[in-house]
Amino acid sequence: MTDLSTTPLDALHRELGGRMVDFAGWAMPVQFPTGIIKEHGQARERAALFDVSHMGQVLIEGPEAAAAIERLVPADIQGLAPGRARYTQLTNESGGMIDDLIVTATETGLFVVVNAGGREGDLAHLEAHLPDHDVRLLADRALLALQGPAAVDVLAGLAPEVDELAFMESRELVLSGLDVRVSRLGYTGEDGFEISVHADHAQKLARTLLANENVAPAGLGARDSLRLEAGLCLYGHDIDETTSPVEASLAWTIGKRRRAEGGFFGEERILRELKDGPSRRLVGLRPEGRAPAREGAAIQDEAGNRVGRVTSGGFGPTIQAPVAMGYVENRLREPGTRLAIELRGKPVPAEVSKLPFVPHRYHR
Numbered sequence: 001m002t003d004l005s006t007t008p009l010d011a012l013h014r015e016l017g018g019r020m021v022d023f024a025g026w027a028m029p030v031q032f033p034t035g036i037i038k039e040h041g042q043a044r045e046r047a048a049l050f051d052v053s054h055m056g057q058v059l060i061e062g063p064e065a066a067a068a069i070e071r072l073v074p075a076d077i078q079g080l081a082p083g084r085a086r087y088t089q090l091t092n093e094s095g096g097m098i099d100d101l102i103v104t105a106t107e108t109g110l111f112v113v114v115n116a117g118g119r120e121g122d123l124a125h126l127e128a129h130l131p132d133h134d135v136r137l138l139a140d141r142a143l144l145a146l147q148g149p150a151a152v153d154v155l156a157g158l159a160p161e162v163d164e165l166a167f168m169e170s171r172e173l174v175l176s177g178l179d180v181r182v183s184r185l186g187y188t189g190e191d192g193f194e195i196s197v198h199a200d201h202a203q204k205l206a207r208t209l210l211a212n213e214n215v216a217p218a219g220l221g222a223r224d225s226l227r228l229e230a231g232l233c234l235y236g237h238d239i240d241e242t243t244s245p246v247e248a249s250l251a252w253t254i255g256k257r258r259r260a261e262g263g264f265f266g267e268e269r270i271l272r273e274l275k276d277g278p279s280r281r282l283v284g285l286r287p288e289g290r291a292p293a294r295e296g297a298a299i300q301d302e303a304g305n306r307v308g309r310v311t312s313g314g315f316g317p318t319i320q321a322p323v324a325m326g327y328v329e330n331r332l333r334e335p336g337t338r339l340a341i342e343l344r345g346k347p348v349p350a351e352v353s354k355l356p357f358v359p360h361r362y363h364r
């Protein structure tokens with residue numbers, strides 16, 4: 001793992017006993033000595049601290065940046081007031097997704113967080129299509145995610161203003177003497193925050209947070225089980241350059257004005273699918289028994305015909321049962337539809353389930 005990129009918290013992860021793995025070219029902790037199940041529970045019951053510094057943080061500044069980026073994404077970005085954030089996707093000309101991302105409006109432009117695996121490609125795409133704007137990767141920033149019901153009290157003890165933030169709201173604050181950007185959002189389904197901090201100060205902030213009795217470190221394993229229970233897509237698995245936002249059950253991210261006006265890459269396919277429906281749809285799946293379904297497993301209808309495939313699967317620690325997501329023919333998308341998932345060469349009964357598997361507890 002000597003050729004992997006490292007985050008500003010790499011030494012701390014190793015000190016805490018993190019088991020490091022290669023994730024999108026970065027050395028990242030998949031778990032700590034407590035194990036994935038306890039880390040998962042920590043986020044559901046108290047507060048878990050994740051290092052997400054491998055994600056790309058990008059500033060876009062210049063005239064009418066919100067209007068300009070709307071050519072590249074189907075969300076209503078112009079409608080964002082400064083400090084408000086929105087989840088959206090970078091779409092390509094065929095209506096697939098280059099990446100999914102969070103866009104936050106600032107006083108001077110946009111603050112964008114993209115996935116680790118696509119950060120270089122995303123940056124090049126943004127630079128190519130926003131030639132009149134300053135597009136800058138914030139390579140000197142770390143990103144920490146504090147997730148769980150105790151997160152707000154932990155952070156409010158360092159900066160009381162944190163308690164004023166609504167879900168999907170972001171603000172520049174001083175946290176424990178450090179200049180940071182705090183955003184109330186996350187990837188677990190729980191109330192929580194992402195904190196953008198200068199790389200030189202990341203370890204100090206992480207240690208301050210971990211000193212709180214309600215906080216413990218968590219790795220990629222728990223992050224994945226939490227987002228799966230929350231029904232949140234993972235790029236490169238549940239969504240990619242061939243899948244449209246409508247197929248991925250992300251039509252809710254496309255606002256009324258954008259549906260009426262269009263003007264984004266892939267609009268022909270996406271608007272058609274919004275009107276007529278796609279040929280397939282991403283759904284939640286609940287297999288019977290205790291064995292988890294894994295990515296790539298075939299999905300069958302009751303007659304034994306292959307009608308789709310699993311894109312994410314695992315065991316849900318919160319509900320103590322296997323859960324999965326996958327694409328099925330659109331006619332089979334309704335919750336309660338009986339299907340089967342092929343496990344070890346045998347069909348296991350499964351049912352289409354409403355997402356999320358565990359109710360979101362975002363701060364509204």
